[in-house]
Amino acid sequence: MTLSRFPLEPTEQERAVVQQAVETYVQSFLTQLPSLPAFVDSPEKGAGLLESPIEENPIDIEEALALLKTEVDTPGITAASGGHLGYIPGGGLYYSGLGDYLAAVANKYAGIFFAAPGAVRMENLLLRWMASLIDFPADAAGNLTSGGSIASLIALATARDAQKITSRVIPDAVVYTTAHAHHCLDKALRIAGLGECPVRHIPMDAQYRMRPKELEKAITQDKAAGLTPWLIIASAGTTDVGAIDPLPAIGQIAKAFNLWYHVDAAYGGFFALAPSGKPKLEGIASADSVVMDPHKGLFIPYGLGAVLIKNRQQTAQTHHYLANYMQDALSATDEASPADLSPELSKHFRGLRLWLPLKLHGVGAFRGALEEKLGLAQYAYQQLQQTPGFEVPVVPELSVVIFRYVPPPPEEANTFNQKLIKAVQQDGRVFLSSTLLDGNFMLRLAILSFRTHQPTIDLALEILKEKAAALEQAG
Structure with missing residues (x-):
């Protein structure tokens, strides 16, 4: 491969090699995304980056992408996932990436x-x-x-x-x-x-x-x-x-x-x-x-x-x-x-x-996606209302559903829900968050990823029921 005589100005051939590697990485990520966990509680938390300090000499693109995958894209919240139902998620439209x-x-x-x-x-x-x-x-x-x-x-x-x-x-x-x-x-x-x-x-x-x-x-x-x-x-x-x-x-x-x-x-x-x-x-x-x-x-x-x-x-x-x-x-x-x-x-x-x-x-695609999220919030609200043990005190106006599980005595509700959110997050298939409402520890479904559809909500509800039952059984 012919190297550029100007180190910061790669040749067309050099650009093509790097661009192909990056696009292969992106396509692989998007293909795997539906099966990736929405949250990974990695003990290292990206610390492996520190083992590859900024140095005088370059590394190749494959090595750089390997670091990106293991140390940046894997740990923490997978914000591009439809299973990100915690904080109000930022999107991840592919065409936006091309625009950037x-x-x-x-x-x-x-x-x-x-x-x-x-x-x-x-x-x-x-x-x-x-x-x-x-x-x-x-x-x-x-x-x-x-x-x-x-x-x-x-x-x-x-x-x-x-x-x-x-x-x-x-x-x-x-x-x-x-x-x-x-x-x-x-x-x-x-x-x-x-x-x-x-x-x-x-x-x-x-x-x-x-x-x-x-x-x-x-x-x-x-x-x-x-x-x-x-x-x-x-x-x-x-x-x-x-x-x-x-x-x-x-x-x-x-x-x-x-x-x-x-x-x-x-x-x-x-x-x-x-x-x-x-x-x-x-x-x-x-x-x-x-x-x-x-x-x-x-x-x-x-x-x-x-x-x-x-x-x-x-x-x-x-x-x-x-x-x-x-x-x-x-x-x-x-x-x-x-x-x-x-x-x-x-x-x-x-x-x-x-x-x-x-x-x-086209704007119509965005209009339809937003209407879907409003509908999913109402669906989740209705399903939670009908599920024994769950309390849903607020009718969702938009796409946030707030709720908690009320365990039988003598278990204290705040303590139980703290355990419940931790169990859901450690499971990793979906990511939910929590807040305090009038002193009550509450869980949140924030439905605003364009990749979140009804099967995602059904999975989240199934996980909640599964983890709540396991916690009750554990006593």
Whole structure:
């Protein structure tokens, strides 16, 4: 084989050898995936990587792939598996992987319109399409981010400036949400310099949704006390139970008191595509900002969130900066540059990993998959209700089913369910997670992998019954 005289520029022949090895590995992984465990509790946990340190001389691709398989792809959660029913899973669409490959090889800089007008147009086109799904205006500001955490930071920093929350008023500037809001929102408040803002956790109803009357009462009391209410954060799909807060009523309250209204729809937003999901999100259009993650509801691999903000001018005022060395990059265009609407300047061309599967599969395929997940959640809920010993306290609004096993006395339920989740995870055929709900240790089925179908749910239910019976017998 002829070697390149430039070590970092492999020849066509060298590229072909490596690419073939990588594609063989990928195809083998996808072929084996249905039979792979969803979770492997490896005692080494990838420590074998440390036995192959970064060195002066290269290794061949086969050796590198062997390390990848044993030390990275095998231990832990198999996130690409349909048996991943634990945390809200990131997808793993094959065409997304090809999109990332094309984006990385061409290496277009997608931060500034001048540098890559087509790439920026593609990302803005995708954001306008997302805005249309939730009935946001076409000229809303938007940004494709690494995930919901950065998307939330962009939204809350914009809200801070729009509401004129300066350092002088922060200790009296009140935020309203529920105890089930995602922790990334607390983190975003802290990073945005708002950690001293009082945060009111508004009481929830029996289905763990914010109670609007309690929200209005809290705002009225804070205003009477001389405080400055400024931000309401509602959820469209909580992590714990998948609940959707009453978005229309909360929007009316936000408008009445002139507060910024943010909706965290990172998990639930793309259910707007599903025929039975769209009505559940009624009222989301009244929000000032919305976060929705394609790496959740559109089954894209980890690393793609999105934020939409109605006030484009305010978003730009919060995030836009100009340096002298960037003067050549100024462009007269209606297409906003991502760097002007987010903290990022250096930016991967994330849009291609979403655009390519949307074009190659068509939106209808995503619509059908999302509708299937809603149906599977109802199926799992009904099956658990009919299974002796299991308690299912929340009717699923989206695709999270929360439940526990109630053993006969004297076994304590929390202790039993801790043993049950451990037994299911050690079994490895499916992966489930747990949470605490009003002090009760609960198990979760999070159904959002495009590879999860009814046989997967049936298998999970069978494993749960099997492990619960074994634990009861063991005493």
